[in-house]
Amino acid sequence: DDDDGTAAPGGGAETDTIVVGFSQVGSESGWRAANTKSIQDTLTAENGFELKFSDAQQKQENQIQAIRSYIAQGVDVIAFSPVVQSGWDGVLEEARDAGIPVVLTDRAVDSTDETLYESFIGSDFVLEGEMMGEWVSENLATEPIKVVELQGTTGSAPAIDRKTGFETATADNPNVEIIASQTGNFTRTEGKQVMEGFLQAHSDIDVVYAHNDDMGLGAIEAIEAAGMVPGVDIKIVTIDAVKDGMQALVDGKINYIVECNPLLGPDLADIIKAVVAGEPVEKRIVVKDEAFDQAAATVALPDREY
Numbered sequence: 001d002d003d004d005g006t007a008a009p010g011g012g013a014e015t016d017t018i019v020v021g022f023s024q025v026g027s028e029s030g031w032r033a034a035n036t037k038s039i040q041d042t043l044t045a046e047n048g049f050e051l052k053f054s055d056a057q058q059k060q061e062n063q064i065q066a067i068r069s070y071i072a073q074g075v076d077v078i079a080f081s082p083v084v085q086s087g088w089d090g091v092l093e094e095a096r097d098a099g100i101p102v103v104l105t106d107r108a109v110d111s112t113d114e115t116l117y118e119s120f121i122g123s124d125f126v127l128e129g130e131m132m133g134e135w136v137s138e139n140l141a142t143e144p145i146k147v148v149e150l151q152g153t154t155g156s157a158p159a160i161d162r163k164t165g166f167e168t169a170t171a172d173n174p175n176v177e178i179i180a181s182q183t184g185n186f187t188r189t190e191g192k193q194v195m196e197g198f199l200q201a202h203s204d205i206d207v208v209y210a211h212n213d214d215m216g217l218g219a220i221e222a223i224e225a226a227g228m229v230p231g232v233d234i235k236i237v238t239i240d241a242v243k244d245g246m247q248a249l250v251d252g253k254i255n256y257i258v259e260c261n262p263l264l265g266p267d268l269a270d271i272i273k274a275v276v277a278g279e280p281v282e283k284r285i286v287v288k289d290e291a292f293d294q295a296a297a298t299v300a301l302p303d304r305e306y
């Protein structure tokens with residue numbers, strides 16, 4: 001039944017459109033672009049949604065402002081990917097007080113009160129870091145290696161978890177030594193800048209562990225500018241498996257990639273529909289990720305969607 005009395009074309013009952021306010025982290029990476037596209041391509045009028053979308057440019061205050069504005073507009077559901085883990089309880093309480101359900105996508109919040117959101121869909125970032133750590137330990141660290149780490153955005157769930165996972169998985173291998181670790185904010189530009197600093201400070205880097213492909217691609221530029229061969233003189237391992245990263249893996253400039261699947265739109269749409277219908281939803285939906293070496297990337301790249 002529709003509330004405003006207008007009849008749908010053809011005389012049938014019009015189904016109510018679900019109004020969703022989505023606050024995106026930013027447009028920092030190829031992964032983020034694919035994630036945004038997946039959400040915008042799925043939460044369409046054709047699929048029964050009206051999407052209000054905002055880009056927070058990697059700033060928590062912008063996200064809080066966007067969420068407050070969605071509350072004020074009285075949207076049906078708020079969804080967002082929190083740029084950092086901490087500091088959300090206040091605004092999530094405001095949404096709850098207004099009776100607006102919240103769905104987390106991609107990144108977690110560290111709130112202990114799980115009633116502040118309905119569901120959280122996204123990858124297991126600790127597992128991604130562990131998968132990488134295991135591969136590095138087994139394949140690159142049969143002799144002592146010096147690793148530099150390009151961390152994601154400070155305070156973000158993927159930066160915290162990918163660091164932890166990697167450290168846990170390499171802890172039992174004394175050959176793995178992390179000699180420097182700094183944030184490159186998940187961007188190509190900052191990845192390049194930080195790598196330039198690492199190269200100036202250390203003449204003996206064996207491996208770059210970048211928390212995403214874009215920072216790894218920035219590191220490639222810095223290594224080439226310093227007259228070295230990326231993937232050979234200095235090995236590079238990254239997380240995401242977006243097309244540019246996979247191409248670099250095929251080209252031998254990156255040595256291994258652990259995937260992070262950005263195509264969250266369809267599952268997010270299903271969760272939102274269930275929440276609005278009052279159906280039970282799972283509190284945590286974990287997206288499965290693969291990993292690629294050069295041979296696997298060569299097979300996967302031609303059909304890669306993002």
Ligand code: AHR
Pocket residue numbers: 028029030031032106107158186211212213214239240260
């Ligand atoms: O939260 C997911 C991470 O955010 C991706 O791995 C990275 O590329 C993006 O910026």
